[in-house]
Amino acid sequence: MKIQIRKFYYGDIPEENAGGNELKTASSIPPLEAGEASWPLWEIFIRSKQGLDHKHVGSLHAADAAMAIENARDVYTRRQEGVSIWVVESKYITASNPEEACELYEPAADKIYRHPTFYSLPDAVNHM
Amino acid sequence: MNNFFTDYILHLADTTLILAQRNTEWCGHGPVLEQDIAITNISLDLIGQSRNFYQYAALLINQSTNQPINRLTDEDQLAYLRKEREFKNLLLVEQPNGDWGQTILRQYLFSQYQYLLFEQLQNSKDDQLAAITAKALKEIKYHLRWSSEWVIRLGDGTAESHNRMMNAIDELWRYTGEMFVPATYETQSAADQTGFDCALLKDSWLQKVKTVFTTATLPWPEKVFMQTGGKEGIHTEHLGFILAELQYVQRAYPNSTW
Numbered sequence: 001m002k003i004q005i006r007k008f009y010y011g012d013i014p015e016e017n018a019g020g021n022e023l024k025t026a027s028s029i030p031p032l033e034a035g036e037a038s039w040p041l042w043e044i045f046i047r048s049k050q051g052l053d054h055k056h057v058g059s060l061h062a063a064d065a066a067m068a069i070e071n072a073r074d075v076y077t078r079r080q081e082g083v084s085i086w087v088v089e090s091k092y093i094t095a096s097n098p099e100e101a102c103e104l105y106e107p108a109a110d111k112i113y114r115h116p117t118f119y120s121l122p123d124a125v126n127h128m
Numbered sequence: 129m130n131n132f133f134t135d136y137i138l139h140l141a142d143t144t145l146i147l148a149q150r151n152t153e154w155c156g157h158g159p160v161l162e163q164d165i166a167i168t169n170i171s172l173d174l175i176g177q178s179r180n181f182y183q184y185a186a187l188l189i190n191q192s193t194n195q196p197i198n199r200l201t202d203e204d205q206l207a208y209l210r211k212e213r214e215f216k217n218l219l220l221v222e223q224p225n226g227d228w229g230q231t232i233l234r235q236y237l238f239s240q241y242q243y244l245l246f247e248q249l250q251n252s253k254d255d256q257l258a259a260i261t262a263k264a265l266k267e268i269k270y271h272l273r274w275s276s277e278w279v280i281r282l283g284d285g286t287a288e289s290h291n292r293m294m295n296a297i298d299e300l301w302r303y304t305g306e307m308f309v310p311a312t313y314e315t316q317s318a319a320d321q322t323g324f325d326c327a328l329l330k331d332s333w334l335q336k337v338k339t340v341f342t343t344a345t346l347p348w349p350e351k352v353f354m355q356t357g358g359k360e361g362i363h364t365e366h367l368g369f370i371l372a373e374l375q376y377v378q379r380a381y382p383n384s385t386w
Contacts, residue, residue: 039160060162063281070274071162074169 041090042068044075046082054086062087134188135313136323137257138206139216139359141181145207146367147221147238148174149374151231159228166274170235173267180260182206208378212361212368216311219358220303222367229282229292234300236275240336241307241329243268248324257322276340283344290345297349305354308333314359 039061045054057076062068068087076082096104108114151171158164182203190200220238225231246268249261282289308330310318317323341348357363377384 061160062162066277067281070277071166073270074166075162078165078169 039063042072042087043090043093044068044072045086045088046072046076047084047086048082050083054084057081059090065089131192132313132316133254133322134185134192135216135311136317137181137185137188139311139313141178141185141206142215142217143221143238144174144181145178146215146217146370147235148172148178149370150221150223150225151235153225154231163228167231167235170271170274173264173271177260177264177267178207179203180264184256184260204378208375212363212371214361215363215367215371216359216361217363217367218303219306219355219364220300222358222364222370223300223303224366226296226299227292229289230296230299232275232278232282233293233296235271236279236340237300237304237337239268239271239275240340241333243272244329244333244336245324245326248329252322252324253320254322279340279346280344283341283346293344293346297346301349302352302355306356306358309354309356309359311359 040063041059042062042065043059044057046057047054060068060071060075062071065087068089069085072085072087077085148171151167151174154164154167155171156164158167186200186202186206218238220234223230223234225234243265246261246265250258250265252258252261279293283293284290308327310326314323314326318325338348355364
């Protein structure tokens with residue numbers, strides 16, 4: 001039995017250009033128009049302080065990873081927003097399909113017992 | 129403080145201001161949004177450096193005994209009310225932007241020079257100059273990294289980008305010699321160890337540029353006649369137009385504030 005898996009991609013990556021797509025062939029990629037921006041899209045994650053997590057801040061175009069870091073530095077850390085930058089090419093991010101939101105997320109809605117709100121805390125426990 | 133040292137500070141101020149002004153012409157016109165922001169960020173860095181130098185020059189001028197108390201100068205007057213022949217910037221930085229290749233080559237050739245020079249000036253006997261250049265050095269390190277990567281990217285890119293870099297070299301190389309020919313105020317400042325003899329930077333500059341050009345597969349430029357004069361106020365025809373735009377508001381509406 002052949003199982004078809006359809007991937008959904010984040011951002012403005014056309015499906016035939018996205019990573020991990022087995023169906024990609026050279027002929028399926030349309031040639032770029034003259035003057036069309038051909039740089040891939042990158043997702044940018046910035047850590048604002050030591051000890052905090054990297055947070056997604058946005059995306060930008062760059063020719064390679066080094067340029068993506070520099071562009072991110074210029075675009076997203078001009079006002080001292082960060083101490084560390086991660087970049088990842090957008091095509092490597094697989095996103096969940098918004099149309100499947102009901103089966104993916106709604107079943108959790110009526111299972112409030114999964115929140116740890118039914119325990120009574122001992123008085124000795126602070127900072128919860 | 130001596131006049132020659134004030135001239136030296138003004139030379140540093142004018143050079144960074146004029147290059148900043150040139151780079152800002154890209155604002156809103158960069159090849160892609162990200163690089164538009166990058167080049168204007170560099171402009172802002174350079175304007176910041178020039179402000180530090182102008183403020184310091186104004187202080188030196190006001191402290192000198194010749195300056196009447198009712199005619200104190202400030203950074204704005206030095207930037208907006210001096211004439212073309214009073215500007216001491218390098219000829220290289222007043223050259224037109226041309227295409228993106230020419231702009232990034234101009235930035236690279238200058239940043240490489242500025243990096244080597246400021247590396248020395250951070251040890252200046254003059255504390256204020258040492259502090260300004262040490263602070264600027266961190267910015268310049270990034271300008272150098274950004275612009276040298278672009279020279280390599282375009283030089284070693286397509287036939288089109290390679291040709292454009294060759295044209296840019298043709299256009300700009302003749303203005304690089306001036307950087308290493310000291311003006312009188314540079315020699316005097318170097319002698320009392322507040323400045324640095326720029327002629328001593330030439331070999332290491334050539335070596336660094338050669339490495340980048342080789343990586344960029346760009347042939348080493350042939351020996352050409354080197355233009356000089358900018359440091360002494362003798363400029364190419366371009367500076368007048370830059371100043372006309374830069375100084376217009378202050379001259380049309382003197383002392384206006386907003």
